[in-house]
Amino acid sequence: MDFKQIEAFVNVVRFKSFSRAADATFFTQPTISTHISSLEKELNTKLLDRKGRTVEMTPHGQKFYQYAVEMVNARAQAIEALDNGDDNLDGVLELQTSTVPGIAFLPEIIRRFTDAHPFTQFYIEMNDSKATVESLLERRGEIGFVGEYVAEPGIEVHEIFHDRPVLLVPGTYETDKDTITLEEMSKLPLIWRENGSATRKSFEDTVASKGFDKNNFRVISRTNDLNMIMRLVANNVGASILSEKTVNKVVRSDEFKVLKIDGFDKLRSFYMITLKNVFLSPVAEAFRKFVLENAEQHK
Numbered sequence: 001m002d003f004k005q006i007e008a009f010v011n012v013v014r015f016k017s018f019s020r021a022a023d024a025t026f027f028t029q030p031t032i033s034t035h036i037s038s039l040e041k042e043l044n045t046k047l048l049d050r051k052g053r054t055v056e057m058t059p060h061g062q063k064f065y066q067y068a069v070e071m072v073n074a075r076a077q078a079i080e081a082l083d084n085g086d087d088n089l090d091g092v093l094e095l096q097t098s099t100v101p102g103i104a105f106l107p108e109i110i111r112r113f114t115d116a117h118p119f120t121q122f123y124i125e126m127n128d129s130k131a132t133v134e135s136l137l138e139r140r141g142e143i144g145f146v147g148e149y150v151a152e153p154g155i156e157v158h159e160i161f162h163d164r165p166v167l168l169v170p171g172t173y174e175t176d177k178d179t180i181t182l183e184e185m186s187k188l189p190l191i192w193r194e195n196g197s198a199t200r201k202s203f204e205d206t207v208a209s210k211g212f213d214k215n216n217f218r219v220i221s222r223t224n225d226l227n228m229i230m231r232l233v234a235n236n237v238g239a240s241i242l243s244e245k246t247v248n249k250v251v252r253s254d255e256f257k258v259l260k261i262d263g264f265d266k267l268r269s270f271y272m273i274t275l276k277n278v279f280l281s282p283v284a285e286a287f288r289k290f291v292l293e294n295a296e297q298h299k
Contacts, residue, residue: 005038006068073142096127101146103246117283137155162268166242191223193240272292
């Protein structure tokens with residue numbers, strides 16, 4: 001077993017494709033396939049299943065992947081320690097993120113990081129907060145960004161920015177105010193985020209703390225797809241609760257109006273999460289430090 005085989009396996013898992021892993025590492029696809037076959041033969045077990053155009057890990061592959069990532073990252077850290085600096089920092093950084101940080105925070109911070117480290121490549125998977133935490137625990141990503149505090153003993157948590165919920169309504173919605181009450185909201189058809197969304201959970205918790213029953217709201221659709229939410233709102237299907245920073249990033253049209261929600265003045269926190277007591281790759285460690293150094297201006 002050599003590191004080229006292990007790195008090939010890790011990259012195929014990260015990119016869920018032999019061809020994309022080859023493109024990212026500047027190897028040919030046959031070379032990647034040969035490394036994987038040799039590794040599976042040496043371990044006497046199948047690590048990957050091809051399913052159409054995508055690739056998934058077998059149960060044995062899932063077990064081996066956790067150790068493979070550790071080996072690859074520990075080797076990279078050892079080599080980095082012998083270098084005189086990180087001017088030539090490069091590598092593939094796998095991030096897991098929930099929707100709000102993925103839209104409102106990461107694009108700008110990644111642009112600034114790549115200005116300093118132009119050879120870094122990012123693989124970003126966006127889901128809800130619950131799935132983001134689960135992926136990180138399964139080593140599917142080195143760093144995660146979520147919209148609620150994670151009370152897992154094996155996860156390190158850092159607060160990085162604040163935000164508040166607002167209501168996105170169709171541009172045809174008639175109002176002379178920039179604020180809406182919970183009572184008024186309960187009369188509107190709402191497009192809800194699916195379970196696992198920290199934005200939804202935060203809203204429901206706040207509503208409950210104010211003595212308002214969340215079941216009073218009329219939910220007509222549920223989806224985690226932001227583009228779908230916006231098209232439904234634009235087409236006058238309903239209104240939706242989104243983060244203010246997300247709305248500020250994506251809404252540039254008279255198809256929508258943005259209303260503050262009465263009583264929702266308290267800012268909500270968002271977090272960067274990493275696994276404790278594991279080796280991060282040099283590029284992941286550099287990015288983690290960069291986020292912490294620059295997070296203050298986003299709060």
